[in-house]
Amino acid sequence: MNLDFSDDQKLLQEEAKKFLTKEDALKINRAVMDSDKTFDQGLWDKIVELGWTGIRIPEEYQGLGLSHLELCVIAEELGRQLAPVPFSSSVYLFTEALIEFGSEQQKNSILPKLVSGDVIGTLAIAETNSAPNKDNILVELKDGKLSGTKIAVPDAEVATHAVVVAKNGDSVSLCVVDLNSNDVEINVQRNIDESRGYYSVSFNDVDAEIIGDEDSGWSNLEKIMDHGAVLFSFEQIGGAQASLDMANTYAKERYAFGRPIGSFQSMKHKLADMYVALTLAKSNSFYGAWALSSNAAELPTAAATARVSATKAFQLCSQENIQTHGGNGFTWEYDCHMFYKRSKVLSLNLGSLPSWREKLIKSLEQANVKL
């Protein structure tokens, strides 16, 4: 029985934590929020230099050839310190899509550049304010050219490439597009988290190359989403743990009515509830990590379980962290809001909590998985 990370993986996590603490990622995140930037180039360059963008990329493409488990521990640390970098878009989504579905030629031309940082990728799915499904995708691929508009595309400004979900005749296909093309128009969209960038991306007869089987676009997308769900769940438990730690420290230091507020049962029970939610999420994320790294048949169920628990935990911990801080928690000056906003962005970017609960029940109906 070993539902835990190895000593080497824990060491990698410790190094990641030290690096991000030394760089003061949280302070960088605040600086990004206070500026009109949506990410930090300096921190990103260092992350590329450390090789993190190539963790899962096989050595034959100049990557580190490590497993999803190494990616999970890095994700937890990035989430804990809210690093404002396009890591999730490029590594959890774009790179995973390339590794899973790219042709040899596509892998050869793109994967090494993801390692070196010359390519940054993202994934474009949403088009309207309805949850995307295989029947409401309107961005169209015709004769190798892509047209239409995607919205809420993360990191599109810094990204050089995107995997785009497109209608292709009667089916849905995934295709890779060079975002630097003249026929692509990218506009920033205001969003709730000032440290993250979301964009509308319009394609005007842009060259696009199909990735993966052209009729399996939607099921391939679901697979990428499952990968993303597990990896994002680690960012979420990292953020949830940081929120709980902040609340805990404050509850011990802040006095009211002549005693630390953490001595009041109402506060203790609040923090205990946060701990319970986080523990459930963490255990389910570990299970998701196992399913992902071993390519288990249970992956759809395990990924949805991790996603639902981690979303609930980060939302609860970040909102109750603000509550614990009282009026201070509502200020720009305190860090609480950065976690609150990140938690909501992370809970929406792959589809909302209700959507993932639905995915979970569907997976149970299909697989007849028993506890």
Next chain:
Amino acid sequence: MDFNDTPQEAEFRAKCRTWLEANAELKTKKTNSAKNMNVGNKSLLEAAAEWQKKKYDAGWAMIHWPKEFGGIGATPIERIIWAQEESKFNVPKGVYEIGLGMAGPVMMEYATDEQKERYLPPMAEGKEIWCQLFSEPSAGSDVAGLRSKAVQDGENWIVNGQKVWTSGAHFSDYGILVVRHDPSLEKHKGLTFFFVDMKSPGIEVKPIKQLTGGSSFNEVYFNDVVIPDSQRLGEIGDGWKVAITTLMNERLAVGDADGVDANEAFELAKKHDKDGEQLIDNNAVRESIADWYCEASGLKNTKLRTMSALSRGDTPGPEASITKIVSANKLQAIGNFGMDSSDMSGMLMDEESDFIKFQMAWMGAAGLRIAGGTDEILKNIIAERVLGLPQEARADKGLAFKDIPSGS
């Protein structure tokens, strides 16, 4: 990451399995049902005694105990493996757990060598059943506020008072007991710990009728009961220290609530319909079941993380402390859901129907949220012991016990 036993663990599991298969029957869906909620009817007692003796003779009764008391000195992970395998078989439960789980460790730590030799082997063998006499009518969550009195009289102590919620007192031979020897001292300082022969003159046991209608617990009255000083465990005034070791054990270890879970809710929702729509097609139902599934899965995987640490020979983290809070509340919610699914007839009970397990879950969960530490106390423990938050300000601090306001 993997879910496999190490070669040694696999070998041990196979050994457990071989013996269990030769001596018990595997559970089937039928034997697994939620019937027979009450402990203490004669036949269960006999069956439990027979099973305990069988295990003892083969060395399986208390495998983590040292050899001289009937164990095999098993490691924590071996103990879990044994429990996992045993739980797959249809064997009687609920008679010996308190004695072996609570009284056993206290005797092991505080009794004299002669006492250990005298009492531990029959406890493991199931010849003598032990109970735990802690809670009192005015001392539940605040168990150190207990009022039963012990007065020293030469080589003996004379005990008067009342205990409550004592599982199995009516069939127990011995009990561990904490009482107040000096009410002029502070609350925690005036307590002393004993073990007592439950057949002593002056002990009267009365069953408590629970809201389920069954009686698993008792009130125990002490009327000038004589306990020899030789049966004191720990020093005079050390009663709280002795008690807290078992209490912490109980509060954190009272495990998973048995009964209906997300899967049963899922199956039920496929069977029932409302306005021509199967319940499982209703969004609110789907979302609830998804959340219960995530909680159940989270508990299961938390347990596996704890096991992983034990398997490595490490001390597990505090993660298992969430178990009872989550599982008892989930059980209550699923019980409610089950009855709601039958709408106007959801209250009707039928012994022969599988549906009754939702009703039993709903009733039982109300008790589980209290037994072995209420939700509120368990959250305090997580806050104080895991998160390191300061204790609540207390109105009884520094006062002699007799001066503490009691509301009566």
